[in-house]
Amino acid sequence: MKRLYTIIAVILLMASYVSAQVVTERCWHLDKVQFLEHKQDFWRTHKMFSTSARPYSAFTGGYYNLTEVQYGFGLGLVNVPYSNHYAGISTINGYRFGSGLALGVGVGYNQYNDGYTVPVYADVRYFMGKQRVKFFLAVPGGFFLNFDDFNDYSRVFGNPSLGLIVPVAKSTHLSFSAGLLTQYTISKPHNRDSFINMRLGLLFGK
Numbered sequence: 381m382k383r384l385y386t387i388i389a390v391i392l393l394m395a396s397y398v399s400a401q402v403v404t405e406r407c408w409h410l411d412k413v414q415f416l417e418h419k420q421d422f423w424r425t426h427k428m429f430s431t432s433a434r435p436y437s438a439f440t441g442g443y444y445n446l447t448e449v450q451y452g453f454g455l456g457l458v459n460v461p462y463s464n465h466y467a468g469i470s471t472i473n474g475y476r477f478g479s480g481l482a483l484g485v486g487v488g489y490n491q492y493n494d495g496y497t498v499p500v501y502a503d504v505r506y507f508m509g510k511q512r513v514k515f516f517l518a519v520p521g522g523f524f525l526n527f528d529d530f531n532d533y534s535r536v537f538g539n540p541s542l543g544l545i546v547p548v549a550k551s552t553h554l555s556f557s558a559g560l561l562t563q564y565t566i567s568k569p570h571n572r573d574s575f576i577n578m579r580l581g582l583l584f585g586k
Contacts, residue, residue: 446472448581455574461494463573472503480506497524515544535563545583553583
């Protein structure tokens with residue numbers, strides 16, 4: 381009889397062990413499935429949040445507007461009219477082709493130490509790289525018009541410059557550049573004046 385009880389006890393212990401092992405394996409499997417589901421949900425939510433909350437635009441092409449304030453100080457002979465310094469504001473509307481070349485037209489107002497001019501010009505610039513902060517080369521060129529004395533105070537100008545844009549919000553970049561502005565009088569003899577100028581503005585675009 382004791383042997384029978386011993387056999388029954390051993391069988392019950394083995395059954396309990398097997399049952400516990402099955403339950404443990406089942407729980408481990410369920411925990412693993414739940415962990416994977418939570419992991420997928422986390423990365424899906426993180427991706428959606430990151431995409432929707434991203435405040436910056438890559439600015440990779442399409443229409444753009446650039447509005448700038450600028451200041452220039454004269455080089456060389458600066459005691460003749462329209463040669464000492466100037467301050468101005470301008471706006472450019474154009475189109476960017478892909479991630480590099482951009483073409484636009486601009487208009488503005490410049491106030492010199494001796495009078496004013498109205499810039500009317502074309503703007504060619506090239507943005508370099510694919511990083512968020514981009515360097516660019518710009519070559520604005522056209523006419524400085526003076527409607528009080530067109531022949532004596534109007535100018536032809538070119539302004540090659542180097543600058544960079546920094547993203548500050550969605551589809552908005554801060555633009556800064558510095559360059560050499562050279563202007564020539566339209567009437568003969570053609571007088572030349574040069575300025576080191578700096579531009580600061582906001583670039584709006586896709």
